[in-house]
Amino acid sequence: MSAIDRMGLAKELARKVLNGGETTREEALELYDAPLDELTVAANEIRERFCKRDFDLCSIVNAKSGRCSEDCKFCAQSAHYATKCDEHPILPVETLVAAAKKDAEKGVLRFSFVTSGRRLNASEIDVLCEAARRIRDEVGIAVCGSLGLLTEDEYSRLRAAGVTRIHNNLETSRRFFPQICTTHTYDQKLDALRAARRAGMTLCSGGIFGLGETPEDRIDMALTLRELEVKSVPINILNAIPGTPLANADLRPLTSADAKRIVAIYRFLLPDASLRLAGGRGLLSDSGFGCFLSGANATITGDMLTTSGIAIASDLRVIKDMGYEPKLCRD
Numbered sequence: 001m002s003a004i005d006r007m008g009l010a011k012e013l014a015r016k017v018l019n020g021g022e023t024t025r026e027e028a029l030e031l032y033d034a035p036l037d038e039l040t041v042a043a044n045e046i047r048e049r050f051c052k053r054d055f056d057l058c059s060i061v062n063a064k065s066g067r068c069s070e071d072c073k074f075c076a077q078s079a080h081y082a083t084k085c086d087e088h089p090i091l092p093v094e095t096l097v098a099a100a101k102k103d104a105e106k107g108v109l110r111f112s113f114v115t116s117g118r119r120l121n122a123s124e125i126d127v128l129c130e131a132a133r134r135i136r137d138e139v140g141i142a143v144c145g146s147l148g149l150l151t152e153d154e155y156s157r158l159r160a161a162g163v164t165r166i167h168n169n170l171e172t173s174r175r176f177f178p179q180i181c182t183t184h185t186y187d188q189k190l191d192a193l194r195a196a197r198r199a200g201m202t203l204c205s206g207g208i209f210g211l212g213e214t215p216e217d218r219i220d221m222a223l224t225l226r227e228l229e230v231k232s233v234p235i236n237i238l239n240a241i242p243g244t245p246l247a248n249a250d251l252r253p254l255t256s257a258d259a260k261r262i263v264a265i266y267r268f269l270l271p272d273a274s275l276r277l278a279g280g281r282g283l284l285s286d287s288g289f290g291c292f293l294s295g296a297n298a299t300i301t302g303d304m305l306t307t308s309g310i311a312i313a314s315d316l317r318v319i320k321d322m323g324y325e326p327k328l329c330r331d
Contacts, residue, residue: 044267044295092127111139172208
């Protein structure tokens with residue numbers, strides 16, 4: 001398709017989505033060459049139709065840090081690499097509840113425990129269950145978890161305690177995943193997500209962009225998420241932490257324009273999802289705020305796991321100025 005032919009493509013494909021159709025893999029690839037301004041305007045129109053002005057903010061706590069057995073090549077918490085990551089066991093219940101209260105007072109409506117390692121043991125799950133019960137009863141905000149590869153029974157325990165959503169990033173496409181991690185498989189991730197859904201939880205899953213993946217990989221991951229009916233999709237930008245293999249890889253850092261294009265195309269493929277800016281926002285020249293006018297309608301706010309993020313007050317001010325309404329988006 002010539003450059004002239006691509007003019008108007010985004011508007012045409014947006015009309016298809018607005019009329020109930022689905023964007024195909026081939027159409028999404030064509031959108032990679034569409035004019036960015038036209039693409040983001042069309043993506044924002046899709047977002048307004050399916051998600052209105054609702055904006056979902058969540059915050060996370062590093063509930064267990066470091067010494068992870070997995071070899072994900074982007075991760076500062078992996079025991080396979082020499083990084084300066086803090087290490088600590090599962091945090092006490094009081095500490096977790098206090099963190100949730102602090103963020104809730106600042107306006108966050110969703111709070112997530114994030115733990116390092118392939119999986120939790122029974123005593124660690126006990127701690128998180130007690131913390132979830134107290135946050136549910138004392139704070140009143142939604143509780144989520146990013147807890148590794150658990151079983152349906154373990155997810156059921158957490159669901160009964162008040163953890164309503166499970167996060168487990170696919171990271172990238174099935175094709176490219178073995179280049180990023182070798183200690184667990186793509187199918188193990190899919191199995192964990194399906195187990196959480198059977199336990200009555202909603203799903204949060206996305207990936208990291210800038211790993212060296214192709215546009216095809218990005219689109220294929222979105223299509224897997226669509227097949228799984230995932231409605232909360234974190235979009236992370238690689239922050240190449242010194243000591244990790246990707247810090248020394250010859251990778252072009254993603255720009256704000258790259259991020260807006262990724263978000264916009266994901267909006268075409270996942271029209272009713274909460275597209276959630278996550279790690280790496282601070283590396284973008286506009287802190288990712290331009291993505292909120294390109295189809296994104298959610299973010300992780302405050303500090304990330306091993307890096308600083310964007311202050312909650314700053315995020316709230318900007319999204320309200322953009323006309324959004326902070327709201328707990330359920331799926």
